[in-house]
Amino acid sequence: MSERRKNGLYAGISEELSALMRTGWADTERHDLQPDEQAPYAADRRAALSARFPGERLVIPSGNLKTRSNDDTYPFRPYSGYVHMTGDQARDGALVLEPRAGGGHDAYCYQLPRDSRDDDEFWSGYHAELWMGRRRSLAESARVLGLACRDVRTAAEDLASSSTSSGVPTRIVRGIDPALEAAVSTDEERDADLEQALSDLRVIKDEWEIKEMRGAVDSTVRGFTDVVGELSTAVASSERWIEGTFYRRARLEGNHVGYGSICAAGEHATIMHWTDNDGPVRPGDLLLLDAGVESRTLYTADVTRTLPINGTFTPVQRKVYDAVYEAQEAGFAAVKPGAAYRDFHEASQRHLATRLVEWGFIEGPADRAYELGLQRRFTMAGTGHMLGLDVHDCAQARNEEYVDGPLQPGMILTVEPGLYFQPDDLTVPEEWRGIGVRIEDDLLVTDAGHENLSAGLPRSAEDVEAWMGRVAG
Ligand code: GLY
Ligand code: MN
Numbered sequence: 001m002s003e004r005r006k007n008g009l010y011a012g013i014s015e016e017l018s019a020l021m022r023t024g025w026a027d028t029e030r031h032d033l034q035p036d037e038q039a040p041y042a043a044d045r046r047a048a049l050s051a052r053f054p055g056e057r058l059v060i061p062s063g064n065l066k067t068r069s070n071d072d073t074y075p076f077r078p079y080s081g082y083v084h085m086t087g088d089q090a091r092d093g094a095l096v097l098e099p100r101a102g103g104g105h106d107a108y109c110y111q112l113p114r115d116s117r118d119d120d121e122f123w124s125g126y127h128a129e130l131w132m133g134r135r136r137s138l139a140e141s142a143r144v145l146g147l148a149c150r151d152v153r154t155a156a157e158d159l160a161s162s163s164t165s166s167g168v169p170t171r172i173v174r175g176i177d178p179a180l181e182a183a184v185s186t187d188e189e190r191d192a193d194l195e196q197a198l199s200d201l202r203v204i205k206d207e208w209e210i211k212e213m214r215g216a217v218d219s220t221v222r223g224f225t226d227v228v229g230e231l232s233t234a235v236a237s238s239e240r241w242i243e244g245t246f247y248r249r250a251r252l253e254g255n256h257v258g259y260g261s262i263c264a265a266g267e268h269a270t271i272m273h274w275t276d277n278d279g280p281v282r283p284g285d286l287l288l289l290d291a292g293v294e295s296r297t298l299y300t301a302d303v304t305r306t307l308p309i310n311g312t313f314t315p316v317q318r319k320v321y322d323a324v325y326e327a328q329e330a331g332f333a334a335v336k337p338g339a340a341y342r343d344f345h346e347a348s349q350r351h352l353a354t355r356l357v358e359w360g361f362i363e364g365p366a367d368r369a370y371e372l373g374l375q376r377r378f379t380m381a382g383t384g385h386m387l388g389l390d391v392h393d394c395a396q397a398r399n400e401e402y403v404d405g406p407l408q409p410g411m412i413l414t415v416e417p418g419l420y421f422q423p424d425d426l427t428v429p430e431e432w433r434g435i436g437v438r439i440e441d442d443l444l445v446t447d448a449g450h451e452n453l454s455a456g457l458p459r460s461a462e463d464v465e466a467w468m469g470r471v472a473g
Helices: 017-020 039-052 082-084 138-145 151-167 178-183 187-200 207-229 232-234 238-251 267-268 315-333 343-358 366-371 463-469
Strands: 057-061 068-071 095-099 104-112 148-151 169-172 263-265 286-291 301-310 413-417 416-419 436-438 441-445 449-453
Touching: 017 148, 017 232, 039 095, 039 104, 039 138, 039 232, 057 082, 057 151, 057 178, 057 187, 082 095, 082 104, 082 187, 082 416, 095 148, 095 151, 104 138, 104 151, 138 148, 148 151, 148 463, 169 187, 187 449, 207 232, 207 238, 207 286, 207 301, 207 463, 232 238, 238 263, 238 286, 238 343, 263 267, 267 286, 267 436, 286 436, 301 315, 301 436, 315 413, 315 436, 315 441, 343 366, 343 413
Parallel strands: 057 169, 104 148
Antiparallel strands: 057 095, 095 104, 263 286, 286 301, 413 441, 416 436, 441 449
């Protein structure tokens, strides 16, 4: 990437410097690395994928650095399907499942190895280890991942020749690594089936993933508590203070935030994906905070609380809040194994339609309003989604595995009803305008029903007020 920048201060590299740099380095190969705790789970996930595509070569890349400007790049985040199948987070990697003659697949992983000290790139390349940090050697990666590892710099050539010479049909996940994609000759629809299968296989979380999700949610609870503790500083500053406060917790305990934090005070709460976070934080208004810590293993929480900035709801804010709370309770009651996935959404939306009819904002009766979807003017979004490595996890999964299927133990989903009265909505009384309330929790479906993983944060209006009274700074 360094070729994108012309104005370096050094004119060139002398032969003496080049020779000096190549010598005098210790052998830093690590022989103490242990297999990753996730490795056996990733092996089981690969076995499940293998069973879906007998006799076919499967290529699942991790992705590359993306340029922000010149030689500067965005922070790297690997493709979630690669992470799920390997437990790895390296850039420029690719998992390959190669079909075996007798059935099943052999798995190996392309990785960018350590930089050789035999040329200038290792110290002059902007994305080299000396500038970006140490990578693992191929032998180290093999030990950690429990996978044979090969040098990714030959991957495009290897895959191009094996996809033309072997007669083995190949599929690749598209849109992740353009060079590998160009190297293999594949069919777009068949490739989409691979991506779909990778999504399907994430619908039910294994015990290791559930543990990671608990950790992400627990960090998120601490992040929300941090924000409440700093509300008075935010009042003197802006929504940005809230964003930064939560972000500090996310970086400290996790990898990052799992999505752009929505720190929406006042009428910004009616904007579903408000991430500018540059508005004022005013006592008397509500703060809608929708944020999630992404664990160091890249699993994310997704939690929302709507908080009265001065610690007490006004009567109209409370009316809206209670309706959303009751809708969430109705949604929770429908989260149990064997229920249709859509049941929790329907239960929540029916409740909100009923309240909106009672308030005279939509025409009843409530059942008719719900069937026509009239509540959507004020509820805007669906009531939840799968959660895991991605905030909107399993987005490519087949409908019958997800929205049209039954809930099953091991699924993790959000239940997040909301009501949003736009500031310019002339169909509601003036004092309702600009109020937005969402309450969002992360539920694990269990054999007995569900467990609310984010129950560590208060939800009812009374509990929120009492909590803020104890914690607010
Ligand atoms: N919490 C962000 C979303 O669900 O869209
Ligand atoms: Mn959500």
